[in-house]
Amino acid sequence: PQPITEQKEIKDPLPSWNEGSNKTAIIDFVNVVTDDQNPEYVKPLDRIAVFDNDGTLWSEQPAYFQLFFAIDRIKAMASDHPEWNEQQPFKAVLEGDMKALVASGERGLIELVMTSHAGMTTDEFEQIVTDWIATAKHPRFDKPYNQLVYQPMLELLDYLRANEFKTFIVSGGGIEFMRPWAEAVYGIPKDQIVGSSIKTKFEIKEGVPQITRLPELDFIDDKEGKPVGIWKFIGRRPIFCGGNSDGDLQMMQYTASGKYKSMMLYVHHTDSVREWAYDRQSHIGQFDKGLDEAKANGWNLVNMKDDWNKVYPFD
Amino acid sequence: PQPITEQKEIKDPLPSWNEGSNKTAIIDFVNVVTDDQNPEYVKPLDRIAVFDNDGTLWSEQPAYFQLFFAIDRIKAMASDHPEWNEQQPFKAVLEGDMKALVASGERGLIELVMTSHAGMTTDEFEQIVTDWIATAKHPRFDKPYNQLVYQPMLELLDYLRANEFKTFIVSGGGIEFMRPWAEAVYGIPKDQIVGSSIKTKFEIKEGVPQITRLPELDFIDDKEGKPVGIWKFIGRRPIFCGGNSDGDLQMMQYTASGKYKSMMLYVHHTDSVREWAYDRQSHIGQFDKGLDEAKANGWNLVNMKDDWNKVYPFD
Numbered sequence: 001p002q003p004i005t006e007q008k009e010i011k012d013p014l015p016s017w018n019e020g021s022n023k024t025a026i027i028d029f030v031n032v033v034t035d036d037q038n039p040e041y042v043k044p045l046d047r048i049a050v051f052d053n054d055g056t057l058w059s060e061q062p063a064y065f066q067l068f069f070a071i072d073r074i075k076a077m078a079s080d081h082p083e084w085n086e087q088q089p090f091k092a093v094l095e096g097d098m099k100a101l102v103a104s105g106e107r108g109l110i111e112l113v114m115t116s117h118a119g120m121t122t123d124e125f126e127q128i129v130t131d132w133i134a135t136a137k138h139p140r141f142d143k144p145y146n147q148l149v150y151q152p153m154l155e156l157l158d159y160l161r162a163n164e165f166k167t168f169i170v171s172g173g174g175i176e177f178m179r180p181w182a183e184a185v186y187g188i189p190k191d192q193i194v195g196s197s198i199k200t201k202f203e204i205k206e207g208v209p210q211i212t213r214l215p216e217l218d219f220i221d222d223k224e225g226k227p228v229g230i231w232k233f234i235g236r237r238p239i240f241c242g243g244n245s246d247g248d249l250q251m252m253q254y255t256a257s258g259k260y261k262s263m264m265l266y267v268h269h270t271d272s273v274r275e276w277a278y279d280r281q282s283h284i285g286q287f288d289k290g291l292d293e294a295k296a297n298g299w300n301l302v303n304m305k306d307d308w309n310k311v312y313p314f315d
Numbered sequence: 316p317q318p319i320t321e322q323k324e325i326k327d328p329l330p331s332w333n334e335g336s337n338k339t340a341i342i343d344f345v346n347v348v349t350d351d352q353n354p355e356y357v358k359p360l361d362r363i364a365v366f367d368n369d370g371t372l373w374s375e376q377p378a379y380f381q382l383f384f385a386i387d388r389i390k391a392m393a394s395d396h397p398e399w400n401e402q403q404p405f406k407a408v409l410e411g412d413m414k415a416l417v418a419s420g421e422r423g424l425i426e427l428v429m430t431s432h433a434g435m436t437t438d439e440f441e442q443i444v445t446d447w448i449a450t451a452k453h454p455r456f457d458k459p460y461n462q463l464v465y466q467p468m469l470e471l472l473d474y475l476r477a478n479e480f481k482t483f484i485v486s487g488g489g490i491e492f493m494r495p496w497a498e499a500v501y502g503i504p505k506d507q508i509v510g511s512s513i514k515t516k517f518e519i520k521e522g523v524p525q526i527t528r529l530p531e532l533d534f535i536d537d538k539e540g541k542p543v544g545i546w547k548f549i550g551r552r553p554i555f556c557g558g559n560s561d562g563d564l565q566m567m568q569y570t571a572s573g574k575y576k577s578m579m580l581y582v583h584h585t586d587s588v589r590e591w592a593y594d595r596q597s598h599i600g601q602f603d604k605g606l607d608e609a610k611a612n613g614w615n616l617v618n619m620k621d622d623w624n625k626v627y628p629f630d
């Protein structure tokens with residue numbers, strides 16, 4: 001007769017994370033706050049985890065993906081706007097002149113986003129984003145942008161949810177640019193996605209109730225805006241915060257100062273081969289003050305090159 | 316030997332609802348949208364149910380309960396503000412002169428709310444609301460305000476959630492006035508409570524990260540604001556909408572015009588004995604246009620007196 005063997009299935013919840021202090025810290029943190037015998041136990045309702053998106057859950061180089069979207073929109077709309085051939089920042093977009101586009105400054109970029117993101121109903125905009133994400137390709141990887149998500153972070157999101165965390169995105173990106181695709185990609189429902197927004201208006205057009213997008217800023221969900229957005233949309237201080245840049249510093253500080261045990265995790269872009277390497281000097285995702293604070297406070301600093309054995313799901 | 320009898324437990328999910336067309340309509344609606352063999356099936360992520368609060372989930376007479384809160388706050392703060400003895404609308408509050416208070420108009424009421432709801436951190440305000448709801452008593456029933464919730468609506472919320480609906484509050488009331496107690500009372504998490512808000516600011520005060528409440532309106536979640544709030548916070552068109560007044564009409568219209576089967580349910584206050592009876596002429600919870608539209612469109616009109624065999628949990 002065969003001997004009876006005990007089978008223990010110990011499944012690694014974070015297979016794309018190399019063994020090391022960051023992986024250990026994540027698992028230890030989750031074990032502590034979910035153990036109701038531990039003095040640092042946190043009940044499920046308070047297990048709020050917030051994640052930045054650009055550079056934290058998906059890539060953001062060579063430019064924010066939403067900027068590529070805005071550029072494609074402007075090009076698609078150009079035939080109705082012959083005046084754009086002579087008018088910045090549209091001229092720069094149509095001529096593919098990134099230098100002139102950058103020179104148009106924040107004001108130019110906001111004008112670009114307003115023009116390309118407003119003036120239609122929310123249903124129409126949702127369809128436009130859905131179509132774009134299904135067809136547009138990233139210039140370096142020649143794949144849809146929403147394939148450039150980080151496999152280790154997808155595993156982290158799953159792991160937290162399996163331990164009764166409620167996961168949220170808190171991004172400087174546009175809330176309505178993320179919602180149409182992020183739900184399926186990250187497993188985060190639309191109502192748990194917080195971002196920057198423009199104003200909208202309810203109106204009945206030819207008998208049909210509609211919400212129309214207006215070319216007016218409503219809320220900038222960045223820097224000091226992130227804790228404000230967290231409070232407004234979530235109503236609780238998080239106990240887990242993931243980010244990658246100075247724009248996340250305030251929500252890290254906010255998370256760190258709660259009454260419960262908390263974890264602050266910064267993704268440091270150190271992998272110039274599989275992804276990109278940038279930090280203090282970068283115009284996109286600048287990570288300077290945040291890097292200093294992470295080191296000073298002993299927050300977890302993920303070294304993408306060493307901590308991740310896989311970057312993208314397709315790697 | 317005893318005969319073996321088959322025991323069928325058919326539990327009524329809505330025991331405080333009398334048999335009738337409204338109860339039948341609710342159960343039929345839920346059965347249809349959750350039956351994946353039915354052409355009108357709706358997948359769980361799209362089962363969004365929104366509910367007004369004042370007059371829909373809890374009472375709102377003889378005045379919005381949040382106004383009682385504001386009045387109690389003004390009284391508690393008065394010793395630091397001797398000037399209020401001569402200054403409206405504070406004078407009216409301190410003298411208990413409801414007539415003068417009403418005469419101060421919307422401007423006066425907003426000033427009252429600003430003064431009583433701003434100027435502290437969000438953590439402090441949460442504690443103030445928590446203390447008030449635990450101690451203040453309703454003038455007619457002499458019970459804490461959050462016991463004046465409608466038992467039939469609690470059952471409806473539970474029933475929808477048991478059928479994988481995600482339930483939200485979408486109220487004209489203050490978001491931060493509701494969140495501290497509504498989660499426990501309604502079983503609706505804080506991040507699923509949408510309401511009117513004042514602006515806040517993130518700041519580090521003596522080394523401690525705080526969010527401070529500012530005396531400036533941010534968002535009015537009423538009338539046309541309700542669909543706007545739904546889109547902003549939830550990002551989906553609901554398929555179930557509960558309300559009680561003209562302030563809910565736009566979110567009813569918005570819900571009714573989605574691509575899925577939907578249910579619009581208006582609570583009509585018809586019970587002058589157990590609760591209150593009011594509609595077209597009422598200054599609080601005016602139900603006039605909404606009543607016409609409900610009748611014209613065949614929306615469900617709950618007759619509180621006849622449809623509910625119980626109003627409050629303590630009845």
Ligand SMILES: [Ca+2]
Pocket residue numbers: 052053054055056243244245247285
């Ligand atoms: Ca970022």
Ligand SMILES: [Ca+2]
Pocket residue numbers: 367368369370371558559560562600
């Ligand atoms: Ca109401």
